[in-house]
Amino acid sequence: MSQAPLACRPHNHDHCVDHALQDAEQRCSARGVRLTELRKRVLELVWQSHQPLGAYDILEQLSQQDGRRPGPPTVYRALDFLLEQGLVHRLASLNAFLGCTHPEHGGGGQFLICRQCRVAVELEHSATDQAIAQAAASVGFAVEQPMVEVLGLCARCQTREGA
Amino acid sequence: MSQAPLACRPHNHDHCVDHALQDAEQRCSARGVRLTELRKRVLELVWQSHQPLGAYDILEQLSQQDGRRPGPPTVYRALDFLLEQGLVHRLASLNAFLGCTHPEHGGGGQFLICRQCRVAVELEHSATDQAIAQAAASVGFAVEQPMVEVLGLCARCQTREGA
DNA sequence: AAAGTGATGTTATTCTATAACGATTCAGCC
């Protein structure tokens, strides 16, 4: 065990948000797709913490900001766009969305989800990718979208629980 | 690549069902829990194929068998029992349930889900378990419930698609 | 039989996601 990830330690989270938004701008303009105001706002809301956020939570916060509430499709369309661009992930085990911390990698990644503090950390652990590839190959299965979501306790919450 | 799993090949599926039901009887009586008629019926419905089945599909089939339809809680309670006993799995990426083919192992297992024929195969690939354990350990995360669901094409459907 | 526990039935509700259609905005062109 080396070091707990940034997400699990106190840190200046504004840096995370700023970096994510800037990176998203760049990425979208490079691809010729439009990071509209709504999409940017949704991305910012998803990034407001390292805890996955439900679509209806996003909806709620949007409606509080604006005074009126858009329909669910408005939020889901923005999320679909962000998913397509690889800027957020959807965690199937939580029905919730999380800002992507590894937009440079194409693959699925692995997610470690703390049942206590709800923080989710994204990894790009190639040995896991390879192990899954090997397992699939052993039965002739062609992998398209691997999904790894691990529920457990983050480093921080382990020490708290021990106390 | 050695051999495609039974689930992906033509086989006498009655054997699968019989074995699963008998094994479930044994397991439950050994633990002093009751595999009631309803629970057995739900288990049998889940085992009717190697394709994960939604709770509302089970509900539908129950209602067709009986002429009247119970409420969703009836089905979900039976499924909860079967999940607790490790007799079925829930696939979060599909919101669907699948008979367990490895009741002897406690762990989560890995699931290979064919997007074409919808068959899902459960593996117990220790190298994958270990890789995940190692990835988690590297950031001080304590694994409790690893979840691996891989979408792709099974061996059978690859040859079909190539044709 | 009486009481207690577990299992099931029933109704209503919550949470998540999508379908369908209309209105708006934007980019490129006349």
Add this chain to the structure above:
DNA sequence: GGCTGAATCGTTATAGAATAACATCACTTT
């Protein structure tokens, strides 16, 4: 500027998945 097609967003209604709360039934123990 004004026009046009395409993308985006708004709005309403609906589908799909899961649970809450409470009543009833069954099975066991005394």
